[in-house]
Amino acid sequence: MEYFADRDRLSRGEATVLDRVNGSLTRINEHQDLNAFLHVDSEGSRQRAAESDERFASGLPRPLEGMTLAVKDNISVVGQPMTCASAILKGFRPVYTATSVERLLDAGAIVLGKTNLDEFAMGSSNETSAFGPVLHPIDPLRVPGGSSGGSAVAVAADLCDVALGSETGGSVRQPAAFCGIYGLKPTYGRISRYGLTAFASSLDQIGVFSKTVADMRAVFDVVSGHDPFDSTSVVPPSPRQRTDGPLRIGILPPETLAPCDDSIRRAHDDVVEQFRRSGATIEVVTIPHADIWIPTYFILATAEASSNLARFDGIRYGLRVPEDEAEGDIITASRTAGFGKEVKRRIMLGTYVLSSGSYDAYYRKAQKARRLIADAYTSIYESVDFVVMPTTPTTAFLRGGITDPVTMWLSDYFTVSANIAGIPALSVPVGHDAQGLPIGMQIQGPMFSEELIFDLAERMAAQQ
Amino acid sequence: MTTEEVRKIASLAKLRFADDELEDFAREFTRIVEEVGKITAVPMDDVEPLTSVNPIPNVTRPDVVGPTLSIEEALGNAPKRNEAFIKVPKVLG
Numbered sequence: 001m002e003y004f005a006d007r008d009r010l011s012r013g014e015a016t017v018l019d020r021v022n023g024s025l026t027r028i029n030e031h032q033d034l035n036a037f038l039h040v041d042s043e044g045s046r047q048r049a050a051e052s053d054e055r056f057a058s059g060l061p062r063p064l065e066g067m068t069l070a071v072k073d074n075i076s077v078v079g080q081p082m083t084c085a086s087a088i089l090k091g092f093r094p095v096y097t098a099t100s101v102e103r104l105l106d107a108g109a110i111v112l113g114k115t116n117l118d119e120f121a122m123g124s125s126n127e128t129s130a131f132g133p134v135l136h137p138i139d140p141l142r143v144p145g146g147s148s149g150g151s152a153v154a155v156a157a158d159l160c161d162v163a164l165g166s167e168t169g170g171s172v173r174q175p176a177a178f179c180g181i182y183g184l185k186p187t188y189g190r191i192s193r194y195g196l197t198a199f200a201s202s203l204d205q206i207g208v209f210s211k212t213v214a215d216m217r218a219v220f221d222v223v224s225g226h227d228p229f230d231s232t233s234v235v236p237p238s239p240r241q242r243t244d245g246p247l248r249i250g251i252l253p254p255e256t257l258a259p260c261d262d263s264i265r266r267a268h269d270d271v272v273e274q275f276r277r278s279g280a281t282i283e284v285v286t287i288p289h290a291d292i293w294i295p296t297y298f299i300l301a302t303a304e305a306s307s308n309l310a311r312f313d314g315i316r317y318g319l320r321v322p323e324d325e326a327e328g329d330i331i332t333a334s335r336t337a338g339f340g341k342e343v344k345r346r347i348m349l350g351t352y353v354l355s356s357g358s359y360d361a362y363y364r365k366a367q368k369a370r371r372l373i374a375d376a377y378t379s380i381y382e383s384v385d386f387v388v389m390p391t392t393p394t395t396a397f398l399r400g401g402i403t404d405p406v407t408m409w410l411s412d413y414f415t416v417s418a419n420i421a422g423i424p425a426l427s428v429p430v431g432h433d434a435q436g437l438p439i440g441m442q443i444q445g446p447m448f449s450e451e452l453i454f455d456l457a458e459r460m461a462a463q464q
Numbered sequence: 465m466t467t468e469e470v471r472k473i474a475s476l477a478k479l480r481f482a483d484d485e486l487e488d489f490a491r492e493f494t495r496i497v498e499e500v501g502k503i504t505a506v507p508m509d510d511v512e513p514l515t516s517v518n519p520i521p522n523v524t525r526p527d528v529v530g531p532t533l534s535i536e537e538a539l540g541n542a543p544k545r546n547e548a549f550i551k552v553p554k555v556l557g
Contacts, residue, residue, distance in 0.1 A: 092541055335477075345492075
């Protein structure tokens with residue numbers, strides 16, 4: 001669904017928000033097999049829809065009046081449960097609403113419900129959810145990507161207009177690419193993380209899924225900006241302007257693109273050729289140490305996760321294994337019973353790389369690699385406006401097709417460097433492979449360049 | 465990575481692996497540590513570690529009391545409680 005495609009009709013009274021919301025609720029119900037939603041707020045959504053219709057009738061609609069929104073279930077919304085797709089949070093009721101959601105509600109959006117994800121956003125296929133996998137909207141045997149798989153599918157299958165997800169290493173862009181929609185990972189600090197369950201705080205960002213750039217831009221305008229409740233949220237130093245002259249596009253050298261499937265490689269080359277034909281200059285750029293992007297990311301992310309997830313102790317909220325049943329202490333018993341395999345794996349790795357004897361060899365080293373990667377991007381953006389590369393090495397893979405955790409981690413190959421460096425990146429749908437599965441390319445820009453990235457994505461959409 | 469080492473890290477992480485899981489996990493964990501260990505081969509002696517991509521000075525606010533959660537809200541999710549307290553098993557003898 002596309003909100004701004006319908007907005008004029010809503011303004012003129014030719015369509016109603018209530019009809020749109022009822023249509024969404026019907027589709028959500030018909031597509032329960034996709035397992036995209038963990039909770040649906042039908043009653044509340046209809047109530048809000050009626051209010052939106054009144055505002056349209058009175059001629060005073062807010063900027064996103066009646067826009068239908070799905071929210072990843074690791075972002076808190078008062079009045080709806082939050083599980084993070086983990087057994088350890090079953091029955092948890094958030095006591096405050098995330099700033100991003102609060103801003104969207106204030107602008108008139110309607111939260112239809114909460115979407116499925118990999119447990120605590122740890123996964124690339126949505127198979128680690130304690131509530132079952134999310135199915136790919138085109139081929140039910142395939143994965144929709146992860147960790148924000150439910151949000152991606154909700155948008156791709158027309159169950160809502162837009163959705164919020166979260167990114168730590170590609171969890172919005174990768175499922176957006178797999179499902180054929182837009183997925184934004186903003187500059188670190190541009191959207192408040194208040195109300196987002198922390199995974200790796202120095203990498204986490206809330207992101208947006210949409211079917212059009214217009215919807216994406218409008219949502220981003222509303223949710224971005226400083227929030228006193230998140231001291232890492234920032235006001236951009238100054239709006240970035242495009243430099244005069246031809247567009248300058250950076251691309252990766254062939255050896256860095258080597259992990260790509262043929263279909264992805266062809267789509268990449270076509271996009272580059274299109275830029276070239278439209279007058280852009282193409283320059284090969286190097287982000288160093290491609291072989292250690294994934295190690296760097298997993299060391300940093302799991303180290304932070306092991307400390308962030310220490311809060312799940314079975315004492316203050318969530319699952320508690322009763323003392324008469326616990327083997328040993330209730331904290332260990334509750335965590336052992338409540339966390340799934342992938343979450344335990346990552347907590348273990350994080351604990352290991354932070355333990356004395358490993359700290360310097362792994363964690364400190366990863367922080368050094370982080371500087372090399374961030375510095376490389378800074379110097380790259382002195383000579384190019386954007387870097388364009390595939391979002392994923394493959395299209396959507398078969399559910400159960402990757403059983404080795406390390407192989408699964410490697411599917412984040414193209415996405416993690418943007419999180420490591422903090423820069424914004426947008427996955428753009430650019431076509432399909434021979435089996436009809438969507439392909440995504442990402443536009444990566446310098447810090448705070450989201451608006452310019454949207455401009456470029458609009459130009460690309462116009463050319464298709 | 466030996467099963468003993470895995471057991472030690474698990475106890476630091478407040479997790480437990482059953483004896484029959486331990487060997488499989490140790491094997492898998494060895495492979496994971498090998499993969500991330502690729503980083504140790506890259507020389508980076510002169511590089512300053514980067515902890516945050518947008519370094520922000522310490523943020524403070526005026527020391528004024530604002531709205532807070534009620535006891536009911538704050539304790540509503542506790543698995544076991546007693547009036548204004550969360551109940552836990554006795555820790556001290």
